[in-house]
């Protein structure tokens with residue numbers, strides 16, 4: 001994730017980050033948690049595949065029914081205990097739709113009691129006033145509202161209509177003092193609507209949105225052109241609207257693009273941004289984040305379902321994560337020395353690291369070049 005607004009404002013300077021660098025995740029302010037000195041990863045946990053929607057663009061392998069072999073309540077509680085003992089800095093709960101799990105609040109309440117920080121990703125369709133209160137009581141401080149479900153209208157996607165439908169649920173969350181922001185999918189089908197979509201986000205009163213690009217299979221040329229258009233729009237918007245927090249997902253090269261734009265006019269600010277990007281260290285897969293699916297399989301990131309590095313039913317997450325003989329983990333933690341092709345010769349590779357999933361899908365090698373890199377020229 002690249003937080004364009006924070007980068008532009010240089011809200012946290014590299015010095016602030018340094019100040020917190022040797023502290024544990026529980027001693028660091030929330031917004032700096034990604035810089036904490038945590039050996040344990042942030043866990044992105046898909047707790048069920050069950051979803052109340054079946055969206056065309058779902059990348060989470062959701063279905064209308066739960067799988068019969070999903071982690072049981074007992075297994076999930078034990079996993080929570082283990083994450084707490086590992087001092088996992090943050091647990092991001094995904095589905096399917098997490099709220100379809102009947103034991104959701106048992107699990108969330110237990111995680112809260114154990115001192116884990118939890119954020120929830122939800123399509124919010126199941127959120128009522130009562131649920132919003134229970135979310136707050138379970139210590140969940142933030143709900144990322146995934147718009148894809150509510151935005152499915154008559155076989156196509158209408159984000160503006162989806163935002164309207166989500167308004168009452170956003171109010172319930174606000175009244176319960178739970179922070180929220182939206183995650184919006186942009187692709188060729190709605191790129192031209194981006195200004196009005198963002199206007200509709202403003203009208204909801206939200207102060208944060210994340211943009212996720214829909215990638216059509218293998219058409220990297222189109223993906224890159226769209227990416228530049230999306231980024232130009234978002235950077236201009238974030239500069240003019242400092243009160244809104246603008247975030248992008250899945251393209252760490254966004255940081256390089258932003259840096260190049262700022263460097264032309266404000267080299268000093270760009271230098272500070274570069275120090276911050278270096279502290280973040282680009283793609284966190286297998287180094288600072290890990291994904292656990294509803295069967296307990298462990299993946300390097302949520303988009304990397306094709307690779308499994310263990311299962312928490314058979315081994316403790318800590319044993320999987322700290323296994324020094326695991327070649328892919330070794331590579332992901334020292335990726336600048338393994339990258340090949342355009343990423344291998346890129347001067348900014350330590351700020352970005354490319355994308356292992358896209359590289360592996362395209363050329364069979366996770367340390368190959370990222371086929372979606374949209375940065376032009378030498379960088």
Ligand code: SF4
Pocket residue numbers: 252253256342343344346347348349352353354355369370372373374375379
């Ligand atoms: S060449 Fe690779 S490492 Fe460099 S900016 Fe592009 S994706 Fe990132």
Ligand code: SF4
Pocket residue numbers: 250251252283284285300301302303304354355356357358
């Ligand atoms: S491997 Fe790719 S999809 Fe996964 S976290 Fe890194 S950049 Fe994102």
